[in-house]
Every structure is written in C-alpha cells, then in structure tokens.
Amino acid sequence: MLNGLLAVALAAIFPGDTDIPSPTAAVERMTAFQAKLVHTGDGSSIEDCVILVKGGVITQVGANIKVPSGAELIVHDGALSPGLIALQSEDGAVGELNESTRTVMPEAEARYAFNPEHKDFSRALGVGITTLVLAPSPRSLIGGRTAVVKTSGGRVVKPAAQLMLGLSSDALNRNKFPTSYAGAMGELEKQFSNPEGSVSRAAGGSLPVLMDVNDRAETLRAIAFAARFDLKGALYGSYWAEDVVPAIKESGLDVVCTPFNVGEGSRGIRSVVGLSKAGVRIGFGLEAPDRHPESLRFGVALCVRDGLSPSAGMKALTGDAAAIAGVSGRVGRIARGLDADLVLWSADPVALSSTVKAVYIDGKLVHGGNQ
Amino acid sequence: MIPLTEALLAAITASVPAPTLPVAVEATPVAEMSVYADAVYTGAGETIENAMVVIADGKITAITPGAEPGDEDLHVAAITPGMVDLSARIYPDGYSVEETEEVTPWIRVDLSLDPFSRDWDRQLRNGVTSVVASPYDNNCIGGLSVALKTGGSNSIEARTIKSNVALRGAIGSQPSSKNHPAFGRPTDFYSRRPTTRMGVEWTWRKAMYDALQAEGDKERAFDGLPQLLQALNGDLPVFVQAWATQDIRTAVFLKEEMAGEGKPNMQLIIDAGAEAWREIDFLVRTGTAVVLPPYRASGRTTDGAFFAADCAAKLDEAGVPVALSSHNAKAGGETLGQQAAHARRGGLSFDSALAAVTINPARMVGIDDRVGSIEVGKDADLALWNGTPFELTSRVVGVVLDGELVNDPRK
Numbered sequence: 003m004l005n006g007l008l009a010v011a012l013a014a015i016f017p018g019d020t021d022i023p024s025p026t027a028a029v030e031r032m033t034a035f036q037a038k039l040v041h042t043g044d045g046s047s048i049e050d051c052v053i054l055v056k057g058g059v060i061t062q063v064g065a066n067i068k069v070p071s072g073a074e075l076i077v078h079d080g081a082l083s084p085g086l087i088a089l090q091s092e093d094g095a096v097g098e099l100n101e102s103t104r105t106v107m108p109e110a111e112a113r114y115a116f117n118p119e120h121k122d123f124s125r126a127l128g129v130g131i132t133t134l135v136l137a138p139s140p141r142s143l144i145g146g147r148t149a150v151v152k153t154s155g156g157r158v159v160k161p162a163a164q165l166m167l168g169l170s171s172d173a174l175n176r177n178k179f180p181t182s183y184a185g186a187m188g189e190l191e192k193q194f195s196n197p198e199g200s201v202s203r204a205a206g207g208s209l210p211v212l213m214d215v216n217d218r219a220e221t222l223r224a225i226a227f228a229a230r231f232d233l234k235g236a237l238y239g240s241y242w243a244e245d246v247v248p249a250i251k252e253s254g255l256d257v258v259c260t261p262f263n264v265g266e267g268s269r270g271i272r273s274v275v276g277l278s279k280a281g282v283r284i285g286f287g288l289e290a291p292d293r294h295p296e297s298l299r300f301g302v303a304l305c306v307r308d309g310l311s312p313s314a315g316m317k318a319l320t321g322d323a324a325a326i327a328g329v330s331g332r333v334g335r336i337a338r339g340l341d342a343d344l345v346l347w348s349a350d351p352v353a354l355s356s357t358v359k360a361v362y363i364d365g366k367l368v369h370g371g372n373q
Numbered sequence: 374m375i376p377l378t379e380a381l382l383a384a385i386t387a388s389v390p391a392p393t394l395p396v397a398v399e400a401t402p403v404a405e406m407s408v409y410a411d412a413v414y415t416g417a418g419e420t421i422e423n424a425m426v427v428i429a430d431g432k433i434t435a436i437t438p439g440a441e442p443g444d445e446d447l448h449v450a451a452i453t454p455g456m457v458d459l460s461a462r463i464y465p466d467g468y469s470v471e472e473t474e475e476v477t478p479w480i481r482v483d484l485s486l487d488p489f490s491r492d493w494d495r496q497l498r499n500g501v502t503s504v505v506a507s508p509y510d511n512n513c514i515g516g517l518s519v520a521l522k523t524g525g526s527n528s529i530e531a532r533t534i535k536s537n538v539a540l541r542g543a544i545g546s547q548p549s550s551k552n553h554p555a556f557g558r559p560t561d562f563y564s565r566r567p568t569t570r571m572g573v574e575w576t577w578r579k580a581m582y583d584a585l586q587a588e589g590d591k592e593r594a595f596d597g598l599p600q601l602l603q604a605l606n607g608d609l610p611v612f613v614q615a616w617a618t619q620d621i622r623t624a625v626f627l628k629e630e631m632a633g634e635g636k637p638n639m640q641l642i643i644d645a646g647a648e649a650w651r652e653i654d655f656l657v658r659t660g661t662a663v664v665l666p667p668y669r670a671s672g673r674t675t676d677g678a679f680f681a682a683d684c685a686a687k688l689d690e691a692g693v694p695v696a697l698s699s700h701n702a703k704a705g706g707e708t709l710g711q712q713a714a715h716a717r718r719g720g721l722s723f724d725s726a727l728a729a730v731t732i733n734p735a736r737m738v739g740i741d742d743r744v745g746s747i748e749v750g751k752d753a754d755l756a757l758w759n760g761t762p763f764e765l766t767s768r769v770v771g772v773v774l775d776g777e778l779v780n781d782p783r784k
Binding site for chain 2: 009171174176177178179180181184185187188217218222223243245276
C-alpha cells in the first residue's frame with residue numbers, strides 16, 4: 003500500500019532496527035512526504051509534491067525537490083492536506099466553558115478549561131482535525147477569550163485568540179440580566195465605552211472578537227456594533243447570512259459558519275456559498291463534541307455540492323480558518339516555516355468517500371498509519 | 374440598567390448598508406405615479422369622488438377631482454390614507470423587555486426589532502403603513518416606543534418615522550403575573566417584584582415621585598430619570614396598557630395626582646382600554662386618549678374586561694380621542710380595516726372610523742405631520758380598496774408606501 007506507512011509498520015514490528023525510523027524519531031530527523039496531490043491550504047494544489055519536515059516544521063515544499071539522503075521518505079499514493087481547523091468546539095471541556103453566573107467575564111480564558119488527554123481529541127484527530135478553537139459559551143455577553151489548541155499533546159497554539167461576544171438571543175435569559183436586546187446592547191456599550199483589559203484590546207482592534215449571531219437582525223446589529231467600536235474579527239453564525247451578504251462583505255468581518263447536520267435545509271448551505279462567492283473569508287465551527295467532528299468535512303461537502311468551489315472549501319478548512327483564528331503564521335498551510343500538521347487522505351478530502359489514512363502533528367504521527 | 378446613547382443606536386442602524394429586500398410582495402420603485410379611485414377618503418375632512426392622487430418622490434403632490442383614468446392606469450374603488458396602528462405588537466416578545474427591573478424607562482424597543490420578520494408584511498398587505506412598536510408589557514414601565522413604517526428598507530432607522538414617541542408601560546395583571554414573593558433565599562428576580570395590582574400601582578407612583586424628587590438634584594439622579602421627567606412634563610406621552618376599568622382608573626388617578634404635584638401636562642394614552650366605556654367621565658376630565666383592542670365576539674378580553682361593541686362610538690361621542698388596533702402582528706388575527714368595520718357596527722360614524730385608524734393615532738404620538746391623511750406634502754402612504762372601506766365585504770387590495778406600489782391590485 004503506502005511505502006511510508008509500511009516503513010512505519012515495520013518500525014513497530016522491529017523497534018530495534020535503526021534503519022527503519024520509529025515515528026517518534028521524526029522530530030529529530032528530516033522526514034520527506036511525497037504525495038500524489040498536495041493541497042497547500044491557500045486554495046492551490048501541487049501534483050507529485052514533496053514536503054520536507056525537520057524539527058516538526060516544514061522546511062521545503064515543491065514538485066521538484068530532491069529528497070536528501072538520510073531522510074525518512076513517506077510516499078503516499080493519495081492526497082495530502084494541512085491538518086483541518088475547526089473554529090468552535092468544546093472538546094475536552096464540556097460544561098466548563100459556560101459560566102452562567104456572570105454574563106460579563108472578559109478575562110476568562112478557555113485554555114484553562116480543557117483536558118488535553120480527553121478522548122474528544124482523538125475523535126477529532128480521526129477525521130483530520132489537528133487544530134481547534136475552544137470558545138467560551140455564547141450564552142454570556144462577554145464570555146471570555148478563546149484558545150487555539152492542537153488536538154494532540156495539548157499544545158496551545160494561541161492562548162487568548164479572540165474575545166467571545168454573545169450578540170444572539172442565546173445570551174438573553176428568562177430570569178436574570180439581560181432579558182432584552184436593549185439591555186444586552188446597553189451593557190456591551192458600557193463595557194466598550196470605558197474599556198479595560200481584554201475589552202480594551204478588542205476595542206483597539208488588537209484582540210479579534212468572535213460575535214455569536216443567529217438571525218439577520220442580530221447580524222446587522224453585530225456589524226453595527228463592530229463598526230461603532232472598530233472591532234476586528236468574525237461573526238459566528240451563518241444560517242441567515244444569505245439575506246445580508248452585502249452588509250457582511252462591507253463590514254470586513256470574517257464569518258465562522260454554523261456546522262451542518264444530516265438533513266440540513268438548503269438555506270444554511272446557500273448562505274455559506276453566497277458568502278464565499280461574495281469574497282467573505284469563511285471558516286467552520288464544529289460545536290463538538292455534541293456534533294460528530296466529521297460534520298466539519300460533511301458541511302463543506304454539502305456546500306461544494308451546492309456551488310462552493312472545492313478550493314474555497316479547502317481554504318475554509320485550513321488556510322482561511324487559520325487566518326480567522328489568528329494563527330496563520332503557525333498552521334493552516336503547507337508552507338516553509340509552518341508546523342508540520344499533515345493529513346494523508348485516500349483521495350480528495352472534500353469528497354466524503356475519502357478517508358483519513360494518517361495524521362501528523364508537528365511532524366509526529368498521531369493517528370492512523372500503522373503505528 | 375444602562376441608558377443607551379443616541380450614538381450607539383445611530384451606529385447600529387446607520388452603518389448598515391441596506392441589503393437586498395426579501396419581502397414577499399414585490400416593490401416597484403417609481404419616482405412619479407398616479408392612482409385613480411371612484412372615491413378618495415382623504416381623512417382630512419373630505420371625500421373626493423372620481424379623483425386622482427398624484428405622487429412624486431414619495432410624497433403626495435396633488436389630489437385632482439374629475440380625472441379620467443385610461444385603460445392602463447391604476448384604478449380602484451376607494452383610497453384611504455395608509456392606516457396607523459399604535460398597538461400592532463410587533464416585537465420578539467420577551468426579548469424586547471428588560472425584566473431585571475420592573476421600571477426600565479431607558480430601554481428602547483428599536484434594538485429588539487427584526488426588520489426581516491414576516492409580521493411587517495402582514496400589516497403592510499392589509500393597508501397598515503405605520504405602526505408603533507413598544508416593549509412587551511411584562512414591566513410596569515417597560516421603555517420607549519418607536520413609530521415606524523411597515524416596509525421599505527431593511528434598516529430599522531430608515532423605517533423609523535419618529536423615535537421615542539411614548540413611554541410605554543402597563544397597569545393590570547401582566548406586569549405582576551410571573552412574580553412571586555421570596556420564601557427564604559430569592560432564586561431569581563421574579564421573587565422581588567410586584568405580585569398584585571396594588572404593588573403595580575405603587576411601583577408606578579414610586580417611579581413618578583422618585584423622578585419628582587430627583588428633578589434638579591444631581592445627587593438623586595438615576596437611570597431612566599430623563600425619560601420619566603419628559604413624561605411628567607408632557608414632552609413624552611405615557612402609553613399605558615390598561616384593559617380593565619380599575620386599571621384605567623389607576624392610570625387616570627396617577628395623572629391627576631401628578632397634576633396635584635405641579636405636573637399638569639402629562640399626556641396619557643390608554644392602550645387596550647376595553648372597559649374605557651365605563652370610565653368616560655374620567656377620560657374626558659383628564660383629556661386621556663384611548664387605543665382600543667381588537668373586537669371579540671363574546672366581548673370578553675384580557676383581565677376579565679368586557680369590551681362593549683359600542684365602546685368606540687361612546688368614546689367618540691364624548692369627545693375622547695379614540696384609535697383602533699388589531700394587535701395583528703401574528704398570523705390569523707383580524708385586520709385593522711375589519712376592526713373599523715366592527716366599530717361601525719357598534720355605532721361609530723364612517724368619518725370617525727376612518728379617523729380612528731388614521732389621523733387620530735397619528736396625532737396621539739405626534740406623527741400626523743407625515744402620515745394619517747391624504748394631503749399634499751404628506752408621505753404617499755395609501756390603502757387601495759376594492760369597495761367601500763370598513764364594510765366587512767371590502768378589503769385592501771393594494772398598498773402604496775412612500776410612493777412605491779408595494780402591493781399591486783392588478784396582479
């Protein structure tokens with residue numbers, strides 16, 4: 003099957019044989035990945051491409067690269083992509099990200115809430131997700147700061163990536179403040195008019211915001227709020243976006259799209275396609291572990307079926323997602339200097355008939371292969 | 374909790390570029406148009422037969438009698454002004470009221486309105502071109518109402534005719550309905566709010582006296598004070614839901630008590646005043662206006678109030694300014710035009726019925742300079758009828774909003 007994986011398998015069988023490197027040795031030695039098709043994460047792809055990895059970092063990428071002698075060569079007769087990035091998840095932290103007793107808690111940090119050894123992460127790895135954003139609950143007006151983490155090893159890529167703002171009806175309560183949009187917007191205005199700490203960084207544009215919205219009116223309100231306080235960042239929630247695409251485009255905000263379920267209606271799909279075609283940068287939330295992590299790729303496949311270009315779909319899962327989370331200097335693309343987070347697919351990753359063969363994080367095999 | 378600044382509201386509505394309009398009826402933008410009718414009921418005291426209403430740039434520019442329509446021209450049986458409903462109840466229920474406190478005069482309903490809701494189109498199709506939106510009546514004093522057009526732009530600001538048209542509140546069972554006393558430790562805010570009619574009235578009176586005492590005393594200032602003082606000084610009408618006779622009395626007595634405290638100018642509008650017919654003397658004495666709820670076959674309404682069929686006629690006869698309402702934001706209810714027909718069956722004259730759905734409500738909230746009658750210079754908001762208006766056999770077949778034929782009777 004796959005030469006590289008065979009090598010890995012042999013390594014498992016003959017751990018003492020120094021000619022066949024063990025997976026853990028990949029960090030120190032140079033590893034060369036040779037794949038039939040490489041999706042680079044910026045929308046382009048390269049055929050018969052070689053990727054050189056050393057010290058967990060990509061050192062060279064291209065079709066005509068000579069594999070240095072002494073490098074471990076992993077030949078893959080399929081597609082290779084950057085690790086997928088999910089932009090909203092509760093993996094490893096279920097119930098620990100919804101602080102319902104305080105609706106304004108800007109200094110809270112999602113990175114202190116998760117268990118890096120939790121089995122949620124191996125589920126995510128199994129579908130090719132190597133990076134995800136742990137986000138405070140949108141049921142708070144200012145829930146705290148998101149964290150960008152790897153799905154293996156518990157590494158935090160970016161500790162305080164975004165400030166989570168709840169601008170949807172989910173942040174309104176039946177029996178405690180706030181119960182109304184006007185009350186909620188008034189409190190947010192108060193916080194941003196005399197900003198401190200994280201709110202101050204968000205108001206200055208140095209800390210992006212992630213603004214949860216559900217319906218169209220909430221979307222327009224969030225856009226106006228962002229404009230008023232010069233906020234940079236993304237809207238979270240795309241179901242109704244179809245009707246307000248020009249306003250979103252004009253705002254310069256990115257959109258973290260709502261993930262899809264089996265049996266999803268066409269409006270949510272049309273919204274994602276419409277946003278992408280208008281040139282709005284999009285990524286996808288995951289809402290795991292409530293949803294199966296495969297819903298990430300499933301959603302993109304549905305959108306491609308309805309007109310999203312496959313390359314835009316791949317970008318939404320990789321390069322653009324990394325940019326939205328503010329970690330494009332580390333992950334999301336296959337480019338020199340970035341973390342070697344790689345997924346080996348049996349075929350086109352956007353096609354649902356393809357499967358994950360192996361996942362590498364920081365150059366280490368963490369899922370699949372024959373480890 | 375926090376008074377919203379004008380700046381935020383302006384930003385929230387103004388900075389949003391108008392996106393594409395997803396309304397069910399197709400808007401046909403035209404700079405200039407004419408509509409012919411067998412009868413034009415201007416609502417300004419005239420009925421003009423065989424007339425043409427000429428419109429340019431969203432305004433009425435002429436009403437020409439004796440005009441002959443061509444075959445291609447838009448010609449209907451009757452035209453009335455676009456109707457005005459002060460109690461259309463367009464809001465996302467609970468999300469429009471800040472229930473953390475029972476007196477929240479600073480809350481503006483604007484921020485809870487969804488311009489994409491189908492409720493707007495339901496009003497517009499039935500000839501209602503202007504409405505007042507108010508916070509849901511779960512608070513004693515809920516906040517500020519706004520007057521808007523029922524169609525056009527998707528921006529709430531662009532639809533707004535006038536902000537802060539009234540200070541909205543409720544007297545009766547609704548503001549206390551979910552509340553309960555605290556036994557031991559309070560579990561939520563419902564355990565510390567009025568639970569009775571007496572408590573509701575006390576809350577209102579306390580808010581008014583707090584405002585009186587804080588007037589001119591910076592030490593005593595509190596959130597909502599500016600709105601309460603505007604209301605006391607007569608600059609902001611107080612728009613109170615009061616279905617039953619005891620609640621109408623409470624509102625009227627509160628106004629009279631404030632007059633005794635040196636605030637004689639408070640303007641009172643009773644909303645859903647089903648039993649106003651029992652309290653005509655008090656209403657006349659205090660110059661109070663009344664918005665009536667929709668008619669019901671049994672006459673029985675909320676809070677056990679009996680809504681007599683001749684209520685509108687009796688109020689009108691006594692000189693009480695009266696407006697009708699459909700409460701018809703949701704599907705399935707009767708239209709405002711039908712309410713006018715019911716009021717006519719109860720003895721209200723045609724002219725008064727027309728006024729009760731057009732110029733009277735417009736005057737009550739001070740938007741009669743723009744809407745409420747067909748006069749040169751006013752907004753071109755027209756309801757087009759297939760027969761005599763306010764007959765149960767007639768209905769609105771077309772609508773012109775700001776000079777645009779948003780509902781074409783020929784289609």
